Amino acid sequence: MNSLALIFGPILLAGIMGLIGRKADTLGKYVALGLFSAMFLYSVDLLTVLPVKGYYDLGRFLIVAPFDFALTLQVDYLSTVMLILTSILLLLVTLSSWTMKAPSRYFALLILFSGPIFGVFMSTNLLWFFIFWELTLIPMFFLIGIWGAERRIYASVKFFLYTHVASMLILLAFFLIYHQSGSFDMNLIKESMLTTPILIWWLLFIGFAVKMPIFPFHTWLPDAHVQAPAPISVLLAGVLLKMGAYALIRMVILMMPEQSHHFGSVILVLGLITLFYAGFMALYETHLKKMVAYSSISHMGLVTVAISTMSYSGLGAALYEMIAHAFIISPLFLIAGFLHHKSGSWQMEDMGGVMQKAPYLSALFVLAGVAALGLPGTMGFIGELTILISAIKHYGLSLMIVALGSMVGAGYMIWTFRRVVYGEMSKTVEKSDFTMNPIEFLALVLFAIFILFFGLFPSTLFDVINMAFTSFGGIQ
């Protein structure tokens, strides 16, 4: 019953908070903090009960006899890692939204988001997976549309429509799977049951590629990320994109290994294009947050390359890089959003010399930046190195070009430091007041601690990550 409460409890709680309205203004963030801590403890606790191989059952609910519509909740190491990551990010997002305006509605929506996202990672019934997948759009639509920047309405409607259309391909694929195999249970579905596996593979791949996002389906992301309030950009990058990668691993690579082998080169090439295209776009951008958004897409390109190897080491590296990406890109988004909030400008040429005005903030920005370009000692280095090794192991030395991706990364990051953090102090920066709420600053510090800790002691994370993929048979 516990697991069901974690999914539907937040939805009910959000409804209650919405009804109470403004009277819950001061209480909202504490309720959110309490709920997300409970979710964090619950998902960490799952680690102790998980079996080495296969799923841990959390129950079957809402059984419909003639149709396989039962809400089956099961977790394994892969989903538990995602649950822990999600709950940590939700906690940190709550901290960094401490001074958000209209807090009761904001935190009600944040809580509304937390229920379905847990459902996505827990449910092994394809139809329910889809239901939760779609449900995460509603709170995001409102969060971007109400709290976003100048072009928030365009961005939120585009985000909603674009990802919703892509989801329809996923739904059609699930229907075809059910029609051909007679089951929505992702553990029972085998590729050999399907009569049109190629069609299903492409529908699923495109559907998930939009969420990842993989070139050429990435165009919704720069708009949504730039216009969203900074903490919501963190959720978009840290949770929503990871949802796409998780689904790609689980439902494309692991559920349909033969077709994925067959089309492995498609994933690889699109991953490489995403890596370089987004990297060069980031190099070209003068809009600070857009630069961060493109850097985020570029990192997801790396994840895609790692996934395309379909090897034990490659998937492990992909999962590590997904976590690293969440911790690295989030402080960059938060600081970019904060600089815009205080200085009123998005353009890098208006900034410069932030270091002199806000040294601690700048130090954190530089730390996250060098982690993004893969400096040893940070999470970014381990992630990129393991991906490089697994790619070369699988495809041969030609995949050395992945390393060039990091060099492009170094290019745009260091140039951004030069334009924003160092250099002469600009007039805009001189006028602005960069004092930050201590709790929001605490969130940034926590992100920095994660980046350094798992960068210096990657084995603590790899112990769990490796478990995620040992439990699957059939992968070399």
Add this chain to the structure above:
Amino acid sequence: MIGAFSLLFMSALFSLGLHRTRQLKSFAVVALLSASYFIYFPAPASISGFATSNAVTLFEILLLIVVLAIILHEEEELTITQTLFITAGAIALLEARTLVSFIISFEALSILSFVLVSHIKNSIHAEGAIKLFIAGAIATGLLLLGTALYLIGGGNLLEPFSLHSSTLSLIGIFIILMGVFYKLTIVPMHGWAADTYAQIRPSHAAILSALVKTVVAIAAFRLFAPILAEQSYFSLPLLVTLSLITMTLGNFLALFQQKIGRILAYSSIAHAGYILLAFAAVKSTFASTGLLYMVIAYLFMQTAVFLTLDILRNRYAFQTLNDLKGLAKHNPLLSFFFSVQLFSLAGIPLLAGFMGKAVVFYAAVDAGLWYAVLIALINSALSVGYYAWIIKHLYFDETTQEHKPLKHPLVILSQSILLLGTLYFGLFASYIFIVGKSF
């Protein structure tokens, strides 16, 4: 059927005497509740040509609940009486099993709906009412022409359609179907619907677009499903094409409207396309379940949005999207009701609209129509464009106008009933799946 029908009919007659008294509404509520008792415990006697089934019983009870919500909302006395008459006619049509009982109940329902809209107050109402009347007359003409051909071809009025009819009879059957499509607003028989739904009183439009349409859909499915399955060589391409054209055109035209009423009217036409997809998928074992689910979901959400529109028009004099700007600030409850139902129409999960579409679309995939489902899914996704656009006006825009918040208890109760239906059937599917097989 006799019990509920005669009870509703008699109480509608009796309610005429209660006009200008305070008891009318409570009398109507009592009549509806006792009618649902008679439906749940049917009398052993029955009339030939009418038969009920588990699916119909479930739908009738839900229909009475929705009518209850309409009556709680309604303030015009004539409309309350007319609603009771229409409900009686609807119950007769739902249980019709032969062509003659179908035609009689269908015509009764048509005439009752003309009477409903005949309470004309201005020229805008008049245009909508006249268009409904003309379309209804054409539908009747087609129905009778088809029946005549069916009889000449050797058909029997007093039995369900024979599966081995002559060619002439088959032509007659398809002409009858076209007449029925007028009521279902299938393109190209939809011309009247947008004007009528948008220009008559929204609470009347709720009855016409939600209640009458769903009842006709179920009755037509019961009558035509065997013959459509038998003649699938001809009916399948016809129904798939009409269904796809209807939903695409409805969604496409809805995108460009400024008036809220017109957006909802075109959305109703688009939903007729989804309903027709269940007819096309008739070979699948899930087709009847899909139709039942779609129709139940549509009944709740469509009634709710048109009743909301009624509130917006009558209490706040809103007409266009621009009037809606920033409504959520002053009127959070009404905006909440409205946006949940709109999300349900858009097919967002955990609401009845999603499940309705999902089951219909699965039935179509099951019948081998996956390419049609792809178009339908893209349609449904793009329809989010205009639903989300309404919600954008409600929540994202700022306003300088002040509006009094909605505090009318009966209206809130009626909206809550409809919301409960939308939420319940979004989550609990099993009962519909159980009764959906016995159509």
